[in-house]
Amino acid sequence: NAGVTQTPKFRILKIGQSMTLQCTQDMNHNYMYWYRQDPGMGLKLIYYSVGAGITDKGEVPNGYNVSRSTTEDFPLRLELAAPSQTSVYFCASSYPTSGGRSYNEQFFGPGTRLTVL
Amino acid sequence: GENVEQHPSTLSVQEGDSAVIKCTYSDSASNYFPWYKQELGKRPQLIIDIRSNVGEKKDQRIAVTLNKTAKHFSLHITETQPEDSAVYFCAASEGSARQLTFGSGTQLTVLP
Numbered sequence: 001n002a003g004v005t006q007t008p009k010f011r012i013l014k015i016g017q018s019m020t021l022q023c024t025q026d027m028n029h030n031y032m033y034w035y036r037q038d039p040g041m042g043l044k045l046i047y048y049s050v051g052a053g054i055t056d057k058g059e060v061p062n063g064y065n066v067s068r069s070t071t072e073d074f075p076l077r078l079e080l081a082a083p084s085q086t087s088v089y090f091c092a093s094s095y096p097t098s099g100g101r102s103y104n105e106q107f108f109g110p111g112t113r114l115t116v117l
Numbered sequence: 118g119e120n121v122e123q124h125p126s127t128l129s130v131q132e133g134d135s136a137v138i139k140c141t142y143s144d145s146a147s148n149y150f151p152w153y154k155q156e157l158g159k160r161p162q163l164i165i166d167i168r169s170n171v172g173e174k175k176d177q178r179i180a181v182t183l184n185k186t187a188k189h190f191s192l193h194i195t196e197t198q199p200e201d202s203a204v205y206f207c208a209a210s211e212g213s214a215r216q217l218t219f220g221s222g223t224q225l226t227v228l229p
Binding site for chain 1: 162210218
């Protein structure tokens with residue numbers, strides 16, 4: 001299994017440009033999440049999904065959109081990029097259980113480092 | 118929504134000593150508290166977690182304690198080694214999607 005994969009690894013955008021960050025998982029996880037991590041800070045939840053066709057806003061959704069047409073893919077769309085969106089973006093997935101070790105262990109992708117100039 | 122505070126922001130210890138990182142949370146509905154380790158330029162990785170129906174959990178040199186009444190939980194690392202140097206994040210989980218709210222992180226440095 002490749003786990004959670006993200007593309008691209010790095011990207012530089014100009015103010016006002018748009019782009020899609022790709023996220024794919026091959027673990028058949030039904031829950032998926034997008035976080036952003038600003039330098040020296042913790043992760044903040046942007047959007048999440050509990051299954052195909054179902055998405056919801058997290059703590060910092062403004063300026064972003066998501067879709068979930070399949071179990072495997074959860075792309076994040078940035079419209080009209082702004083310098084405040086310069087960050088590292090992590091996608092994560094999980095398969096929540098009712099108990100045991102991994103109640104909701106979230107598996108993270110390698111991240112996409114985005115700079116908006 | 119949930120708010121998680123983490124202290125200290127930086128921690129330096131001598132190799133072999135213990136390290137303790139503390140977190141508080143605000144939402145009494147949170148019921149799952151994981152700890153993640155993040156090395157420089159890498160993704161966060163789960164090192165230990167605890168459910169709200171348990172007060173303490175241990176895994177070799179790592180332990181986590183939870184005080185539901187006071188709404189705080191702590192990470193304890195004993196016999197620290199240089200490879201323990203990293204940023205550690207606590208988190209609290211709530212909601213139907215078990216979404217996580219993270220603390221701001223602790224940079225742990227283990228001095229040889």
